[in-house]
Amino acid sequence: MKRFNLNLWLGGALVALVVVGAVFAPLLTSLDPVFDANLMYAEEPPDAQFWFGTDEQGRDVYTRVLYGARISLTVGIVSQIINSVIGLSLGISAAYWGGWWDDLVNGLTNTMLAIPSLIFALAIMAILGPGLPSLLIALGLTNWSWTCRIARSSTLSLKGLGYVQAARTLGYGDIRIMATQLLPNMIGPILVISTLGIGAAVLAEAALSFLGLGIRPPFPSWGSMLTGARELIVIAPWAAVFPGLAIFVTVLGFNLLGDGLRDLLDPHMRSRTA
Amino acid sequence: MTETPLLDLRNLHVGIPGQGASVDIVKDVGFTILPGEAFGLVGESGSGKSLTALSLIRLLKKPLAVSSGEILFKGDDLRGLSDKAMRRLRGDRIAMIFQEPMTALNPLKTVGRQIAEMFVLHRGMGWGEAQKLAIDALASVHVPAPEERVRAYPFQMSGGMRQRVMIAIALACDPDLLIADEPTTALDVTVQDEVLKLIAELCSARGTAVLLISHDLGVIANMCQRVGVMYQGRLVEERDTYDLFANPRHPYTRGLLGALPRLGSRHGAAGRQRLVDIDALIADKESLSQEFCFEPRNPVRDPRLRAGGGA
Amino acid sequence: MLRFTIRRLLQVIPTLFAVALLIFVIFSVVPGSFASSLMADGRTAADPEMMARLNEQFGLDKPLYVRFADYITGLARFDLGTSFRTREPVLDVINARIWASLELAIAAMVFAIVVGVPLGFIAALRPGSLLDSVTMIGAVSGLSLPQFWLGLLLMYFFALVLGWLPSFGYGGGSWRYLILPAITLGVTPLALLARTTRAGVLEIANEDFIRTARSKGMSEARVVRWHLVRNVMVLVVTTIGLQFGSMMGQAVVIEKLFSWPGIGSLLVDSVSIRDTPVVQGTILVIVVWFLLINTFVDIIYAAIDPRIKQT
Numbered sequence: 001m002k003r004f005n006l007n008l009w010l011g012g013a014l015v016a017l018v019v020v021g022a023v024f025a026p027l028l029t030s031l032d033p034v035f036d037a038n039l040m041y042a043e044e045p046p047d048a049q050f051w052f053g054t055d056e057q058g059r060d061v062y063t064r065v066l067y068g069a070r071i072s073l074t075v076g077i078v079s080q081i082i083n084s085v086i087g088l089s090l091g092i093s094a095a096y097w098g099g100w101w102d103d104l105v106n107g108l109t110n111t112m113l114a115i116p117s118l119i120f121a122l123a124i125m126a127i128l129g130p131g132l133p134s135l136l137i138a139l140g141l142t143n144w145s146w147t148c149r150i151a152r153s154s155t156l157s158l159k160g161l162g163y164v165q166a167a168r169t170l171g172y173g174d175i176r177i178m179a180t181q182l183l184p185n186m187i188g189p190i191l192v193i194s195t196l197g198i199g200a201a202v203l204a205e206a207a208l209s210f211l212g213l214g215i216r217p218p219f220p221s222w223g224s225m226l227t228g229a230r231e232l233i234v235i236a237p238w239a240a241v242f243p244g245l246a247i248f249v250t251v252l253g254f255n256l257l258g259d260g261l262r263d264l265l266d267p268h269m270r271s272r273t274a
Numbered sequence: 275m276t277e278t279p280l281l282d283l284r285n286l287h288v289g290i291p292g293q294g295a296s297v298d299i300v301k302d303v304g305f306t307i308l309p310g311e312a313f314g315l316v317g318e319s320g321s322g323k324s325l326t327a328l329s330l331i332r333l334l335k336k337p338l339a340v341s342s343g344e345i346l347f348k349g350d351d352l353r354g355l356s357d358k359a360m361r362r363l364r365g366d367r368i369a370m371i372f373q374e375p376m377t378a379l380n381p382l383k384t385v386g387r388q389i390a391e392m393f394v395l396h397r398g399m400g401w402g403e404a405q406k407l408a409i410d411a412l413a414s415v416h417v418p419a420p421e422e423r424v425r426a427y428p429f430q431m432s433g434g435m436r437q438r439v440m441i442a443i444a445l446a447c448d449p450d451l452l453i454a455d456e457p458t459t460a461l462d463v464t465v466q467d468e469v470l471k472l473i474a475e476l477c478s479a480r481g482t483a484v485l486l487i488s489h490d491l492g493v494i495a496n497m498c499q500r501v502g503v504m505y506q507g508r509l510v511e512e513r514d515t516y517d518l519f520a521n522p523r524h525p526y527t528r529g530l531l532g533a534l535p536r537l538g539s540r541h542g543a544a545g546r547q548r549l550v551d552i553d554a555l556i557a558d559k560e561s562l563s564q565e566f567c568f569e570p571r572n573p574v575r576d577p578r579l580r581a582g583g584g585a
Numbered sequence: 586m587l588r589f590t591i592r593r594l595l596q597v598i599p600t601l602f603a604v605a606l607l608i609f610v611i612f613s614v615v616p617g618s619f620a621s622s623l624m625a626d627g628r629t630a631a632d633p634e635m636m637a638r639l640n641e642q643f644g645l646d647k648p649l650y651v652r653f654a655d656y657i658t659g660l661a662r663f664d665l666g667t668s669f670r671t672r673e674p675v676l677d678v679i680n681a682r683i684w685a686s687l688e689l690a691i692a693a694m695v696f697a698i699v700v701g702v703p704l705g706f707i708a709a710l711r712p713g714s715l716l717d718s719v720t721m722i723g724a725v726s727g728l729s730l731p732q733f734w735l736g737l738l739l740m741y742f743f744a745l746v747l748g749w750l751p752s753f754g755y756g757g758g759s760w761r762y763l764i765l766p767a768i769t770l771g772v773t774p775l776a777l778l779a780r781t782t783r784a785g786v787l788e789i790a791n792e793d794f795i796r797t798a799r800s801k802g803m804s805e806a807r808v809v810r811w812h813l814v815r816n817v818m819v820l821v822v823t824t825i826g827l828q829f830g831s832m833m834g835q836a837v838v839i840e841k842l843f844s845w846p847g848i849g850s851l852l853v854d855s856v857s858i859r860d861t862p863v864v865q866g867t868i869l870v871i872v873v874w875f876l877l878i879n880t881f882v883d884i885i886y887a888a889i890d891p892r893i894k895q896t
Binding site: 115203 | 601603604607608611612725726729730731732733741745830832833834835837838841856857864868871875876
């Protein structure tokens with residue numbers, strides 16, 4: 001009984017849309033997101049020339065939204081990769097080696113889970129200062145806990161299985177076992193969490209940039225575009241619509257895609273990852 | 275038969291509406307149960323015995339439904355009853371216990387509360403009064419220290435104890451018919467016997483009829499006066515228990531009996547009995563549409579038994 | 586129950602200690618100290634002698650472990666240090682603004698629960714219906730929205746266009762000022778609660794004890810009231826506890842957006858000016874609240890589910 005996986009296709013389509021916008025931005029607009037600023041055209045409503053209108057500096061919002069996709073996608077994907085690397089290495093090794101290492105990792109994970117993630121990211125940004133690299137590090141260090149938990153519990157249930165023992169008797173080193181025997185079995189849930197995590201990272205970047213602590217103007221981060229829009233809300237409400245819509249569409253795409261992947265790979269994952 | 279049957283099941287068909295009668299899961303099943311009688315329904319997994327039972331009290335899960343047949347209970351056709359009337363009957367006149375006592379009780383409510391529900395539902399009592407009766411109900415199923423046990427939670431009890439609670443719930447309102455669907459299958463062997471004895475004792479004392487469903491012939495033989503054998507959705511034999519064991523007519527029944535290991539019998543060349551192994555194939559749709567479904571597995575291809583099977 | 590409560594409360598302490606340590610370590614690594622950020626204002630030249638004096642004044646020149654020991658002993662006396670900016674005790678600074686945050690958080694969560702949980706229930710009891718689809722689409726959208734964007738849009742429509750509600754500020758505690766921020770903050774937990782509740786209902790509805798309840802002759806409404814609700818609440822309560830954490834994170838942004846004078850906006854402001862003691866203190870207080878709420882949630886969970894107390 002195969003139901004059509006709407007989540008997967010719709011999510012995939014939205015993500016593809018955003019990726020296309022990001023990758024082909026120079027082809028989709030002739031303007032530069034940072035330097036093509038003409039104060040004569042500041043705060044124009046959407047029209048034939050400026051499809052999404054202009055912002056307070058006279059920059060074309062449409063162009064900035066397109067290039068902003070590059071920032072969001074970069075932050076989302078890279079930070080998730082960092083998250084997964086940290087979470088997987090800590091989680092698998094903790095369950096595999098056990099003992100004090102496991103206790104340490106558990107303690108660290110519990111500590112991390114006690115701090116709301118946006119606040120932790122905020123704290124790290126406070127130290128590192130604003131900018132893309134800091135953002136990647138901050139978000140990369142923040143959201144690894146769930147991946148770690150899942151990796152750990154998967155490893156616990158897998159490590160007693162026959163083929164792991166067999167690998168050991170064959171003389172495989174620990175790292176090799178963890179990488180080749182245990183890791184491939186978790187790809188499913190990890191993929192789902194990572195996809196959903198990209199959405200979360202995009203939201204986090206937007207929030208931090210909105211607060212002025214992430215990507216600073218004049219770079220076209222969707223979040224920082226909304227900071228400017230807030231000032232103009234009364235006279236130029238459209239400036240608030242498009243960047244926010246872009247964030248919404250992107251995150252929705254990743255969320256749907258993640259849900260779709262979950263339904264595809266194992267519908268029973270819901271209770272473990274939701 | 276001089277007595278009016280308590281339950282008179284005729285031509286029951288259960289299937290998925292819209293898929294046609296040929297792939298019905300229960301085909302043309304009918305049997306009677308007299309008041310106070312213990313009737314056994316035996317068959318392997320997938321034979322349709324549980325579905326037959328569920329359809330009696332309208333507990334079939336969508337998309338399954340009764341497509342035709344009559345379910346006469348004390349003379350009235352249950353299929354004609356409104357949902358409300360059916361609910362009044364369920365639990366009160368016909369009760370059912372299920373296979374898995376571990377999961378059949380709500381883990382968050384005390385055992386006493388779950389028994390008391392019966393009295394509140396069907397006798398209109400208040401909770402206080404109902405709880406007191408719950409203690410009596412626990413005592414009747416031989417649970418020690420019932421006044422304390424009434425406040426226990428299911429996870430604090432063993433499987434056998436939980437099944438006793440299920441029996442207490444089922445018999446709380448003194449129903450006319452108790453349907454027991456594999457009540458002992460999930461229990462330890464030592465406990466199985468106790469539970470069956472309990473059911474037999476309580477039901478004969480109260481005159482409750484029993485529809486005992488099992489895949490285990492031994493369980494059925496111990497308790498039931500009459501037995502029905504189900505195979506792939508059809509009732510292939512319906513006889514007096516002793517008679518069935520002595521003279522099995524249907525090849526499947528013979529196969530079932532042949533598969534029972536028996537102590538001290540001397541058949542076969544080596545002086546030991548050969549267990550007959552019925553090729554366990556669950557027939558797919560093609561063979562289901564054949565009139566006689568036992569053919570592919572029948573070690574004795576008896577042409578007289580074509581077209582519908584049955585004793 | 587009391588023992589369980591005390592046990593859980595005591596478990597908070599080591600976690601709190603670990604958090605304090607983590608936060609402290611992170612902030613000690615700050616390459617630029619408060620003194621240097623004052624310099625960076627451009628108002629004063631980076632005079633090394635002056636910097637050294639400032640550092641000494643703020644105790645930043647002592648070795649790390651001494652500073653940490655001082656910090657911990659301070660915490661034990663509820664002394665969170667002194668604000669670099671205002672020279673007030675951090676605790677006082679936080680105290681002045683904490684009630685506003687709590688008000689907002691509680692209002693948002695109440696909104697989320699009161700709307701989200703029933704929505705999830707109704708959607709699950711009619712799976713596949715229009716209401717169900719709309720609810721699920723709404724839920725996933727709610728989870729994908731940048732909350733501050735929603736806040737901005739709501740602010741535009743309801744405050745600036747329609748003029749029904751004030752657009753920002755605390756308004757001295759008047760409830761009208763609470764509405765927009767609370768709804769904005771509550772939307773995401775609402776969405777997640779609706780989804781979790783729906784999933785929980787669908788999962789529980791398939792359990793055996795629901796079938797047992799039906800076999801007792803209960804109406805569907807009764808089955809839901811007596812057996813479904815409590816079992817689903819167990820799943821929902823855990824989600825509520827976890828959601829508080831992420832909500833507190835989001836509250837930081839929402840408070841800034843609506844100029845709400847809580848500790849969230851305090852945190853953002855302090856980070857901008859590198860007022861480290863206030864930043865550390867605020868994070869610690871937020872974590873304390875989160876841990877306390879989770880403990881409270883665990884206690885409620887244990888009250889509903891008797892199996893938990895055993896662990």
